[in-house]
Ligand code: SF4
């Protein structure tokens with residue numbers, strides 16, 4: 785019998801398109817193209833997870849310490865950082 789189910793469309797978003805590259809096993813993703821290096825997320829992270837990379841952008845240098853408190857995501861003025869809650 786012929787399958788009449790509609791084919792699933794491939795969802796294209798920043799992540800599947802490879803625009804966002806996830807740090808492996810990191811609960812925090814920084815979209816560096818949008819990060820202006822203001823340091824707000826670094827200052828507010830209570831766990832010292834984030835620091836500047838060699839280009840002055842935020843980077844999760846201690847992802848294992850993240851408690852997913854959301855401070856970085858909520859305070860970033862450029863929406864450049866995401867806490868990946870589904871990876872709990
Ligand atoms: S708060 Fe946002 S723009 Fe500022 S350093 Fe962090 S990720 Fe970059």
Ligand code: SF4
Nearest residue numbers: 829850851853854856
């Ligand atoms: S979610 Fe909280 S602990 Fe994790 S990187 Fe952001 S501010 Fe730091």
